[in-house]
Amino acid sequence: xxxxxxFVFQDSEQGPxxxxxxxxxxxxxxxxxxxxxxxxxxxxxxxxxGTRMIISYLMQDSILEETGFGIFAIDNDGYELGxxxxxxxxxxxxxxxxxxxxxxxxMDAYLxxxxxxx
Numbered sequence: 749x750x751x752x753x754x755f756v757f758q759d760s761e762q763g764p765x766x767x768x769x770x771x772x773x774x775x776x777x778x779x780x781x782x783x784x785x786x787x788x789x790x791x792x793x794x795x796x797x798g799t800r801m802i803i804s805y806l807m808q809d810s811i812l813e814e815t816g817f818g819i820f821a822i823d824n825d826g827y828e829l830g831x832x833x834x835x836x837x838x839x840x841x842x843x844x845x846x847x848x849x850x851x852x853x854x855m856d857a858y859l860x861x862x863x864x865x866x
Contacts, residue, residue, distance in 0.1 A: 759795035
């Protein structure tokens with residue numbers, strides 16, 4: 749079955765989008781993405797590096813595995829990917845699930861607290 753989710757990366761209004769498909773990421777996606785954004789914070793002003801850093805962070809524990817993740821491109825004409833989908837938008841610096849939230853507010857809401865990390 750899995751817990752599938754698609755992370756869609758947008759870096760222009762008209763261009764194609766990069767999608768990271770995760771077979772098991774849906775249950776913890778908010779925390780995982782907040783941690784990936786935090787890791788990528790120094791390069792969030794550069795969408796190419798920011799996207800790469802976020803994808804690398806999300807895949808870090810299974811980077812050499814044969815299954816679990818996929819990367820593909822889609823056009824910008826709207827999409828229905830069939831699984832839960834979150835948009836990481838570098839044109840507006842927001843994360844959109846049902847509503848758009850600025851990167852910093854998303855991190856504030858979902859990063860594990862220091863107490864949880866100890």
